Amino acid sequence: MSSGWEVHKMSKPMPFQRVEGEEIMALGNSSCQGCGHAILARIAFKVLGKNTVYTSVPGCIWIALQSSIPLYWRGTVFEGGGALISGISNGLEATGKEMNVVGFYGDGGTADIGLQALSAAAERNENVIMICADNEAYMNTGGQRSGLTPIYASTTTTPVASESRGKKSNKKNVPFIMAAHNIPYVATASIAYPNDLVGKLQYAKQLKGFKYLHVQSTCPTGWGFDSARTIKVARLMVESGMWPLYEVTEGNNFKLTYKPRELKPVKEALSQQSRFRHLDEKEYEYIQEQVIMKWKQLSEMDGKKLPI
């Protein structure tokens, strides 16, 4: 089987309705207007199909979407997501059932409080699909910073005021942490690139072992932009290099799956979001330099094996 990237390349650009599979999500849900997670859930479960058990930990997905996703489902404690999918996967195999087992958690449940159990599940190479819906803060509790909040972002726990310029530290690179576990598949994706996302999901679906998809999911409420611009902002984050799209197959083959001729300035993406509205030129410059440096590193690694 070719990689998710190859699946994506082979397929022509398609409207979402033409994604193969039955619509799983029910009409209507209680997420905020313009919620990226709702878009992600609709795409993900259409690809994964009915023979799927999915799980939640506390967060936007459980609260706003769970009742609109009519699939076999179980929730657990915030810190237990990685262990829950491990248990379900083993329990189903022990009782002779073959189903997709999916963890569908936010950035907190994946990368902060959930990282320990997730890392252990990846290290054991459990046969599961883990999707991180990354909206870059604890949005369900009112937008507190997480380890995946970008630097300088204003959140309710990193408010901008005379003594504060927003979040003090950089976003944690969780896809690379996961790649360091040498698992069969790691990929980043964005709700603004459904072809790429679908290809990666299809690839993950037929693979045995631990599959990790980290999807940036824009949040009008928490990031501060008009709810009609969810996809636009998500696309700008990718086009500016703030959120690179890539995959790591067979443990260490690194490949960029989106390579623009030239990156848009980060300012073009960030200035759309009120969480960055306070940024001065120096701060923009810092972020821009970081992005260029990282993009250079990623481009050099493209098509090569990571030292894992």
Add this chain to the structure above:
Amino acid sequence: MKHMELMVGNKAVAYGAKLARVQVISAYPITPQTTIVQYLAEFVAEGELKARFIEVESELSAMVAVQGASFAGARVFTATSGPGLLLMHHPMMEGSDLPVVMSVVHRSNKSMQPDHSDLMAQRDNGWIQLYCENNQEALDTALMSYKIAEDSRQTVPTIFGIDGYILSYTAEPVEIPDQEKVDEWLPPLKAPWAPDINISVQEWRRRQGRMSGSQKAWIDHDTKFRNSLGIIKEAHASFEKTFGRGYGNGLLEEYNCENAEAVIIAMGTIASTARSVVDDLQKEGKRVGLVKLKCYRPFPAEEIRNLAKKYHAIGVIDRNVSLGSNGNVFNESRSAVYDMVERPKILGFHTGMAGSEVTPQIISKIAEKTLKSIKEPVDPIVEWVGGA
């Protein structure tokens, strides 16, 4: 065929899980529980037990993993001690609808030696708590725990405890029941709540036993949990009939109480020592018997009231303390009898904490004070004994 074998408590527990044919095991090592998991890993490695083993990175994940496997329809087992049990608190409370069975090897929160402070700290979780006196009872209670937890009328997670070191690493002769007989008595788990592509999601959702979202959910949960008392008694009676061994009525056992005016209540290994103490005291004409409390959760209040009708004084030995209050069994026993017109004296004794030795002399002193309280006021009502 059934046969006898000399084995430590941890091996007896592992044998119980093996005989129950558990399908998924997940556990994390902690003294003095560790060898339970090692024995099970050996059973699996040698092909004696066909089970999947999830080697997790913490007790919290062990609990969530077995809950996940139980949700998927598998019979599951985990084990832990003291601090590990504390780490499990959150998922234990959250996922208390599934028939998970766990053994706890009691470890104090102030030393590696046993007291019941670890398990008592989980008393409000909706998990059945059964305490064991010896290694045979550990094996038998493991089997009974599955029968209780997986009852077709309601599923309730169940813990059985053995005292660390005193049982975990001490060898006693244990009768291992015949596997075929166990299989007949404990058939494979039926899990209507498990995901199943052959039933619609709507039907599947209807089958979920989980209760959340309102005060009514608490009321329903409490009602269901209280019903477990009857199920424990039934499972015990059925075990006794099939295997020829019993432990009182499954909730508690009255030992040498026929002529007793007073009784002492003890749990776990203290009950074992207390048997010889009441035997000796009765030979001296002192009319004191023993009540071994096997089930602490749900609390068998009705059974305690029955004791209160028969005996004039009850001395409660608590191998635990609710800091700032008293022993948990003392408090709850007193509460159980409060509305009776004629109430016995109820005294409280803390002993055996952090593994301090509970000698026959200590138990004798407790029994004598309890007897004395029938005739004259005693002071204090609650005291710490031993442990120097």
